[in-house]
Amino acid sequence: DAKTTQPTSMDCAEGRAANLPCNHSTISGNEYVYWYRQIHSQGPQYIIHGLKNNETNEMASLIITEDRKSSTLILPHATLRDTAVYYCIVRYDNDYKLSFGAGTTVTVRA
Amino acid sequence: DAMVIQNPRYQVTQFGKPVTLSCSQTLNHNVMYWYQQKSSQAPKLLFHYYDKDFNNEADTPDNFQSRRPNTSFCFLDIRSPGLGDAAMYLCATSRIGIRTADQDTQYFGPGTRLTVL
Numbered sequence: 367d368a369k370t371t372q373p374t375s376m377d378c379a380e381g382r383a384a385n386l387p388c389n390h391s392t393i394s395g396n397e398y399v400y401w402y403r404q405i406h407s408q409g410p411q412y413i414i415h416g417l418k419n420n421e422t423n424e425m426a427s428l429i430i431t432e433d434r435k436s437s438t439l440i441l442p443h444a445t446l447r448d449t450a451v452y453y454c455i456v457r458y459d460n461d462y463k464l465s466f467g468a469g470t471t472v473t474v475r476a
Numbered sequence: 477d478a479m480v481i482q483n484p485r486y487q488v489t490q491f492g493k494p495v496t497l498s499c500s501q502t503l504n505h506n507v508m509y510w511y512q513q514k515s516s517q518a519p520k521l522l523f524h525y526y527d528k529d530f531n532n533e534a535d536t537p538d539n540f541q542s543r544r545p546n547t548s549f550c551f552l553d554i555r556s557p558g559l560g561d562a563a564m565y566l567c568a569t570s571r572i573g574i575r576t577a578d579q580d581t582q583y584f585g586p587g588t589r590l591t592v593l
Contacts, residue, residue, distance in 0.1 A: 400581075409480075409566050409584030410519065453518065462507060462526070462572070463533075464582055466518035 370454045375471040378448075384441040386470055388454030391435040398457050399430060400464070401439045403450040410453065410466075413439065444474045479503070480585035482567050488591045489557050497552040497588045499567030508550040509582065510542060511566040519566055525550060526572065554590075562592045 371389040378384040390399065400415040414421055414428045416437075421428045427440040441448055453469040481500045489495040499508065507526050511519040523532045525544040539561070541553040554561055564587045571580040 404519075407587075407589075409568070409587050410582075412581040412583065415581065462509075462524055462531070462570075463521050464519075464568075466520070468518060 370456055370467050372452075372454050372467065372470045374468070375473070378441075378444045378472060378474050380446060380474050380476050381443055384444040384448065384472060384474070386439040386441075386452050386454075386472065387436065388439070389436045390454070390456045393434050393456050394458075396458060399428065399434075399437050400455045400457055401426070401428065402453045402455065402464070402466075403448075404453070404469075405447075405450045413452075444472075446474050446476065448472065449474045480567055480569055480583055482565075482585035482588050484588060485586060486589050486591070488593060489554075490593050491559065492556045495554050495557055495590065497554075497565050497567075497590070499550045499552070499585055500548050501567075501569045501583075501585075502548070503569055503571070503583060504547065505569035505571045505580070505583070506547070507570045507572050508544060509568040509570075510540075510550070510552050511568065511584075513564040513566055513587070515563070522552075557590070557592045559592050562590055564589050 398415050398417050401413040402410040404410045414423055414426050416428045430437045451469040451471050453466050483498050509524040510522045512522050513519040521533050522536045539555050543551045566587045567585040568582040570582045
């Protein structure tokens with residue numbers, strides 16, 4: 367699996383958009399970009415995934431660069447409940463495993 | 477609501493005393509996973525079941541075993557827990573179809589926090 371690089375931590379103001387970057391410069395053509403988050407003392411929660419095109423769902427938007435070497439997860443209106451560790455994972459479509467990296471600890475402040 | 481359930485949420489065991497953690501799911505997913513997450517670390521896959529087929533990760537110690545008696549249930553057995561096995565144990569499920577692109581996301585349970593005394 368391609369390795370991902372994320373900032374260790376970031377702060378965000380409540381009500382503002384949170385933009386979480388992820389570098390995956392060695393990603394291959396059939397690897398998807400997945401985002402999960404883990405709120406303290408809970409199991410990881412799926413947020414969104416994509417291959418080439420930008421994706422949006424009720425939780426977030428995923429912007430993937432044209433060369434697919436990086437992506438950004440956007441939480442449009444961060445709330446205090448969005449405080450969590452956010453994991454960016456690249457994964458082959460036929461690979462069962464989720465290989466978690468260190469993730470980004472996001473703290474949303476009032 | 478369909479979900480992944482783990483019992484107990486907190487488990488305390490003694491050094492060397494066998495312990496079993498359980499996971500059940502109402503999603504009817506064909507794949508079940510066990511992850512270990514130590515304090516301040518990312519989750520790490522121990523093994524998974526694809527239907528009845530057991531798939532062990534290469535670096536999972538022999539001390540860890542698993543059973544899946546039916547689609548809904550999966551157990552994690554730690555035969556002789558050591559202090560280093562204290563961690564959060566996460567169960568997850570997914571649905572994987574015949575086509576490689578037919579892969580669902582993984583849904584995680586709340587985890588069982590294991591303390592070894």
